[in-house]
Amino acid sequence: MKRIIKRSLKWLIIVALVAGAGYILYTKVFKSDEAAVPEMEPLPPITFPVTEETISTSIQVKGKSQYQEETLVYAPFASKVTSWKAENGVQVKKGDVLFTLDQSTLRNEIATVEATARKAQLESELNDFIAMQDEEAAPAGATEAERLKALAAQETAKLSEELNQVNADIQARELADKKAKLQAAVVHAPATGIFLADKSSELPQNVTDNQYIGKIVDLNKLEFIAQVGEQDIFKIKQGMKVQVKMSAIKDLQLVGEVTEVAKFANTASAENSASSVPQFEIVISLQPNEHLIGGLSLTGDIETLRKDKAVVVSSMAVMHEGDAAYVMVDRGDGQIERQDVEVGIETSEKTEIVTGLKAGDTVVLQ
Structure with a gap:
């Protein structure tokens, strides 16, 4: 019995020594490392200046260019073509002979x-x-x-x-x-412009009655035909300016103006209204450009709202509570106060402040 008690006492002493040594090692190594790490200072708040500048909203549309004036050319009767005077893609004047039939x-x-x-x-x-x-x-x-x-x-x-x-x-x-x-039998050009044959690879040598031969287009009069959804159609008005880009030439900037806004959805979208979003056609006139021809893919930004000398701030700084809006204003000396504001034009980047702030103020994002 004494022998068992001695053994237990021996193991208790060993465990106590190991525990004591571990505690000393922890306090010297780990605690000293923790003490060596400095406390991180709080990051400064993110601030945004209130400025006076122009703010605008726009709608992006996509579509293709087409000739505003196209005069179609047809064969008057079925026959063999005895001679071609016009070439595909060449300028012709009204009255010039295009081709002659047998x-x-x-x-x-x-x-x-x-x-x-x-x-x-x-x-x-x-x-x-x-x-x-x-x-x-x-x-x-x-x-x-x-x-x-x-x-x-x-x-x-x-x-x-x-x-x-x-x-x-x-x-x-x-x-x-x-x-x-x-x-x-001698077919004359009905208008002045560029003659574009139906098949650019070769001109026909035999024609049928009333066969479509091609068209004469005016390169100085092109328009941009685009489609918009029902969410945007009521925001677009005649006379709105459009910044147009061409997919084929990325750096080319074109200027246009909305000339027509459809009052009814396209026939195709109306027939499939149950399975597709209704689309409305808008027509944008384009200024002449040497690179502009019919059939090109175009993208346009229609400016729907614009205000000069507006008081604006970053949209990130404007908070919303239901219909109300507010910002946190830096009053100086570390004082930050809530300020209710009335907002006007809103974009993803900037928001117009109608009342509540002035240019030169600083707002804080908290």
Whole structure:
């Protein structure tokens, strides 16, 4: 029993020595390191100056450029092209010859119609002569049956004459139409501008009736067609200025102006209104530029609100409580006070302060 007590006492002494040594080591090593680390000073508050400057809001739109004036060119009738005078992408003047069509087939058709009409006229005159002879040869004392027969012959002649007249009118209109086409066999430019063929790779050598050949455009009159959603359409008005950028040339800055604002959604978006957001078309006129052509992708910033000499502050510093707004103003000497303000134009970066602050004040973000 004594032996067991001695052993327990021995282990208790060993544990106490180890614990004491560990405490001494902790106080000398770890405590001394903690004492060596200096306390961090609090960071200074973030401040924003209140300034007087221009503030504005804008809406970004995307779309494509198109020619404001396009005069379409069509083939007057089906034929072979005998010569091309115009080239794709070349300037033409109103009245210049674009191309000439072969007239031989059309002239043959005109000759055939004229011959048919002349034949019908001669047949009509012959029928009139025969009818007149029959009337003169009729006996004075003809029976009732003979008189009825003669009357029937006269009525038949009248109907035949009316039918011949109808055919003659049809042939006359057909002949006039073909002669009008013949006059249009030499196709002239209907306007002044750049001729753009339907297929830029090659000009057609054979055309069909009323085939689309191309268009003549005015490079000095282009417009920007963009689509906007229902959230923005009521903010955009005619006459608003637009800063336009071209995707093809990043550094090129263009200037435009809103000329048209649609009152109704596009037909396509209206039909799919259940599954898509309605889109409204706006038209922006563009100033001439040597790099500007139709079909380019454009981006525009429409300035919807603008105020010069406005008192503004960083939007980060403006706090909102329901409909109310306030800022924390640095009064100097470490004094920071809450100041209720009335806000005006708001952007993601700056907010206009209508009342409550003046230029030169400093607000604090807390």
